Amino acid sequence: MTQKKNKKLAKTTNIELLKYYKDMLLIRRFEEKAGQLYGMGLIGGFCHLYIGQEAVVVGLEACSNEGDKRITSYRDHGHMIACGMDPRGVMAELTGRTDGYSKGKGGSMHMFSKEKNFFGGHGIVAAQVPIGAGLAFSDKYRDNKFVTFTYFGDGAANQGQVYETYNMAMLWELPVIFIIENNQYAMGTSVGRSTKSPSLWMRGSAYGIPGAEVDGMDVLAVKAAGDIAVAHCRSGKGPYILEVKTYRYRGHSMSDPARYRTRDEVQKMRSNRDPIEQIRDMLISGKHSSEADLKNIDMKIKELVNDAAEFSQSSPEPDLSELYQDIYVET
Amino acid sequence: MSINILMPALSPTMDEGTLAKWYVKEGDLVKPGDILAEIETDKATMEFEAVDEGVIEKIFVPEGTAEVKVNQIIASIIVENESVATSNELNVEKEPVGKKLSTDKKVLEITVDTQSNKKNVELKQSTVRDALRDAMAEEMRLDENVFLMGEEVAQYQGAYKISQGLLEEFGSKRVIDTPITEHGFTGIGIGAAFGGLKPIVEFMTFNFAMQAIDQIINSAAKTLYMSGGQMGCPIVFRGPNGAASRVGAQHSQDYSAWFAQIPGLKVVAPYSAGDAKGLLKTAIRDPNPVIFLENEILYNQTFNMPADDEQTIPFGQAKIRKTGDDVTIVSFGIGLKYALEASKELSQLGIEAEVIDLRTLRPLDTKTIITSVMKTNRCVTVEEGFPVCSIGSFISSTLMQEAFDYLDAPVICCTGRDVPMPYAANLEKLALVTTSDVVDAVKSVVYR
DSSP states (O other): OOHHHHHHHOOOOHHHHHHHHHHHHHHHHHHHHHHHHHHTTSSOSOOOOOTTOHHHHHHHHTTOOTTOEEEEOSOOHHHHHHTTOOHHHHHHHHTTOTTSTTTTSSOTTOOOBTTTTEEEEOOSTTTHHHHHHHHHHHHHHHTOOOOEEEEEETTGGGSHHHHHHHHHHHHTTOOEEEEEEEOSEETTEEHHHHOOOSOSGGGGGGGTOOEEEEETTOHHHHHHHHHHHHHHHHTTOOOEEEEEEOOOSSOSSTTOOOTTSOHHHHHHHHHHHOHHHHHHHHHHHTTSSOHHHHHHHHHHHHHHHHHHHHHHHHSOOOOGGGGGSSSSOOO | OEEEEEOOOOSTTOSEEEEEEESOOTTOEEOTTOEEEEEEOSSOEEEEEOOSOEEEEEEOSOTTEEEEETTOEEEEEEOSOTTOOOHHHHHHHTGGGGGTTGGGOOSSOOBOOOSSSOTTOOEEEEEHHHHHHHHHHHHHHHOTTEEEEETTSSTTOOTTSTTTTHHHHHOTTTEEEOOSOHHHHHHHHHHHHHTTOEEEEEOSSGGGGGGGHHIIIIIIITHHHHTTTOOOOOOEEEEEOSOOSSOOGGGOOOOHHHHHTOTTOEEEOOOSHHHHHHHHHHHHHOSSOEEEEEOHHHHTOEEEEEOOTTOOOOTTOOEEEEOOSSEEEEEOTTHHHHHHHHHHHHHHTTOOEEEEEOOEEETTOHHHHHHHHHHHOOEEEEOSSOSTTOHHHHHHHHHHHHHGGGOSSOOEEEOOOSSOOOSSHHHHHHHSOOHHHHHHHHHHHTTO
């Protein structure tokens, strides 16, 4: 599947284009701010930024219906914002404050929103894959038409539980879309250094699961491929795999110097393939938006992110009594 | 020459069985591989084949006979060729070899297990196996969201027959055979629980749960906390835990202390049929992840229990199985067998032990233990698990911190030995905690 072909397939409107632009930009600006707060010591621990990968989750969220579920790994800020979680609550969780989505007890890697059907935020590589299939199991059990978007990285794709899950998901025809966000590097190890498989999505064929590779820097391509995957799952045919070729601009986490790749490689991606710039160009060249319109949007997003950042610093740390809360559901 | 045909042992824990049906009669010619009889074990009904070619000489045990001991002569066969000396023949001469531990293992032990002190509680008899099945069936009838998944739980009727009949009643949507893939199906079960269902995940044994330990600890136990209380995981992980009989190191570990260490999990280890049922019902209704540790050797034990189907037993309440003033013996699960046997022996020596059955390990009813020790001033703990960082060592430290002034002797923890479980019958016996270990420990703490 080439980029060009996907673009031909993709049908969109100027309203949709503008929404993708806004959603991706919000994630980008949010992550930049998170990186800044981390540098100031306001965010602790591990913090994995989504910068560069925005088109993946924005494109796929555009394929979802109310009631669908999503679950991902620890590189999760983008997913939370894309599914409509409040940037204030996400940022306050990053700073470990009481108004965070997990009352400050989860942190960057462990955040959840029952309301938005966002099931985490999982810190163990690939653990979310069978759990995602289990969420889909619960929907099939109830005989509704919801699907579960289960995201994982190219690194997780080598974990055994992924294939245990593929096997059962197909066996039981679970409505789960496995999305491999292939950003080329599992921490510091490139895909080429971790497997001889030419493609990750094709591994599903051993279990009879259909799939496709898609250009993850192109939100329209992601949306088009996502629609096919969702239709397949929703019709009761079982799982589907999307391998989304993407790229993260920042290190694996904030503490990663990223010496395993050249500056030039990163710069080329940024200059030639940036998902946000691509849509910006389309909006301008297609005369859907003016420079002034977009500048206005940029400013509003900046305000939203600054507000989240301020909120995340003014929210108090959790009450000390929280130490012993939420270990068990009271009976 | 005539060769005896012996009652075969068809499972690791089988000491006796029912000779359900003979497929041959006296005078029949049989060849190796011909089916001679159908035998019901504690786990399954199995066909029993001829090893030798010959004519059935005599049938000693008629069909329909129950409680036929392993290695008992059930028939004899006339073999023409004398060179066909079989292992059976050798066995007859050295019969006790095959009898293994049967002297100290009673398959049908009737123990009174009244759930409360209330008078006139209507009782019935049940094995632990049936009690567990009944608990699941009753809860599945009550709540559409409860389902059972695991290896061989459906069509095979359970590797240990715990789920017998459930597939017929509830269908394949709710009684689900999984492939052999513990890590995967544990994760799927947890996801289903996050999705609002109430899975019962059966591990064929808890040894295999080690394949899935990450999902149990990191996903099931911790997510409620990490989500600030949003994402509960109402799931039960159940199956046999601890040593069975002669199955070696990888199939004989007691994981009680492992799971009991984890905040976010509840851990249950019942001894009697009534407790198994009442606690499993509670476990299924509990909105938290529950580790339900059964014991293969206890499955076939029969207990008196309340006939009332609605009886549930709250977590965190130990049960005093015998009162006494001289020493407190604390145990759980199969450990109670040794604790209770020891208490009988000790009674004959004039030492009256108070025997506490913990029933749940997390939450742990330390109050009942401390109250008892304040009366007896001595404590011995009994468990099959390893000694280092055991349940007993936690109880011991708790008593030191909370009842130090009441202790007249050090707490002694009777545990399994600090070795991987050996296969050889004599070594296995040596590795397990025994009744005499408990008797000796009690004598030591009462200075007798």
